[in-house]
Amino acid sequence: MRIAVVGGGIMGCAAALELRDQGLDVVLLERAVPGAEASSAAAGMLGAQLEGHGPGPLMDLFLRARAGYAAWARSLTERTNIDVGYRASGILKIARTEGEHGDLARTVAWQREMGLDVALLGPRDAREIEPGITTDVLGAAHFADDAQVEPQRLLRALIAATAASGVEIRSGETVHRVLVESGRCVGVGLDTGELRADATVLAAGSWSSLVPGIPSSMPAVRPARGQMVQLEERPPRLRSIVVSSSAYIVPRGDGRVVCGSTLEFVGFRREVTAAGVHAILAGALDAVPSLGAAELGPVWSSFRPHSASDAPLMGRSTLPGLFLATGHHRNGILLAKVTAEVVRAAILEGH
Numbered sequence: 605m606r607i608a609v610v611g612g613g614i615m616g617c618a619a620a621l622e623l624r625d626q627g628l629d630v631v632l633l634e635r636a637v638p639g640a641e642a643s644s645a646a647a648g649m650l651g652a653q654l655e656g657h658g659p660g661p662l663m664d665l666f667l668r669a670r671a672g673y674a675a676w677a678r679s680l681t682e683r684t685n686i687d688v689g690y691r692a693s694g695i696l697k698i699a700r701t702e703g704e705h706g707d708l709a710r711t712v713a714w715q716r717e718m719g720l721d722v723a724l725l726g727p728r729d730a731r732e733i734e735p736g737i738t739t740d741v742l743g744a745a746h747f748a749d750d751a752q753v754e755p756q757r758l759l760r761a762l763i764a765a766t767a768a769s770g771v772e773i774r775s776g777e778t779v780h781r782v783l784v785e786s787g788r789c790v791g792v793g794l795d796t797g798e799l800r801a802d803a804t805v806l807a808a809g810s811w812s813s814l815v816p817g818i819p820s821s822m823p824a825v826r827p828a829r830g831q832m833v834q835l836e837e838r839p840p841r842l843r844s845i846v847v848s849s850s851a852y853i854v855p856r857g858d859g860r861v862v863c864g865s866t867l868e869f870v871g872f873r874r875e876v877t878a879a880g881v882h883a884i885l886a887g888a889l890d891a892v893p894s895l896g897a898a899e900l901g902p903v904w905s906s907f908r909p910h911s912a913s914d915a916p917l918m919g920r921s922t923l924p925g926l927f928l929a930t931g932h933h934r935n936g937i938l939l940a941k942v943t944a945e946v947v948r949a950a951i952l953e954g955h
């Protein structure tokens with residue numbers, strides 16, 4: 605059985621590896637360089653509890669994804685010798701207004717009811733976990749089981765494992781259309797001709813809706829720009845991820861601190877803007893004032909694939925033969941492996 609995968613970000617690579625591990629013949633088509641877009645730009649928070657908005661299927665998916673992450677990270681490291689930076693660093697979400705505190709208390713209540721490990725802390729206990737946070741804090745929720753990974757390392761490992769598994773990776777190969785014959789997707793159209801496939805996986809991130817031939821019923825995916833700023837803290841002080849209403853701060857443990865982010869619907873404009881950097885730094889320094897002494901490192905931006913349905917698009921599409929692994933917006937790093945499993949089950953088991 606031959607599979608064509610469109611897009612070489614985390615979704616395309618994870619799906620390709622998963623399918624190749626089942627013995628399938630997989631070709632991955634990446635118009636530029638695998639891993640060079642959103643997937644390497646992410647902060648790498650595995651924020652199942654941070655991102656959850658209430659009990660339901662999406663929360664269950666987040667939790668399942670987080671539960672399997674350490675094993676996935678380990679297996680990628682074993683296959684490639686590349687450390688992917690997985691750390692169970694926990695996430696501390698701080699509240700600075702009564703309104704934010706009320707929201708956190710409600711989150712803690714429904715997560716406790718689900719049996720999750722979560723604590724609502726007063727200012728002193730919050731500062732015990734992370735002494736660097738502002739003194740001007742009313743309380744914090746601590747999601748001890750949320751974790752992080754380093755996306756650039758993860759993508760290096762994933763691409764290396766995918767190539768070593770025998771997936772044929774074609775870089776610089778743009779998919780110009782999905783081929784449809786008698787109401788079925790039968791492969792893709794390329795510069796070099798056609799590639800016929802028994803199943804095609806659409807994993808083109810923010811560009812997914814631009815591929816001609818996809819079903820019109822698919823919710824539109826559009827880019828949500830996110831800007832990032834890296835700081836260097838010497839010596840390293842922060843341990844946990846700290847999140848406020850205006851910024852998140854992700855310490856890598858070695859002095860690098862990744863701060864984000866903006867969420868902007870500005871099409872495919874890649875600029876890192878003065879206003880974006882200003883907002884990120886103001887939010888980060890408000891939450892952790894000592895970061896004011898950190899050295900400014902690189903800045904970057906990329907595009908989260910936001911789906912009009914406000915949920916990831918995974919598994920079978922309405923076009924037989926075409927499967928989806930896109931629209932993961934803010935949570936694609938967290939959801940990559942679980943999405944690959946859904947795609948595998950859809951292709952091989954039909955559900």
Ligand SMILES: Cc1cc2nc3c(=O)[nH]c(=O)nc-3n(C[C@H](O)[C@H](O)[C@H](O)COP(=O)(O)OP(=O)(O)OC[C@H]3O[C@@H](n4cnc5c(N)ncnc54)[C@H](O)[C@@H]3O)c2cc1C
Nearest residue numbers: 611613614615635643647648649779809830935936937938
């Ligand atoms: C600033 C920022 C911070 C983030 N932080 C987090 C986080 O902390 N935790 C988390 O879980 N998620 C986070 N995300 C979200 C996460 O990065 C994305 O959801 C995920 O990377 C999407 O992966 P993807 O493979 O779908 O897309 P991409 O990584 O964008 O890959 C899509 C690929 O498809 C290729 N392509 C497009 N069109 C074609 C075509 N026609 N033919 C061939 N190839 C094509 C592109 O070149 C690209 O390589 C963040 C995102 C951003 C931008």
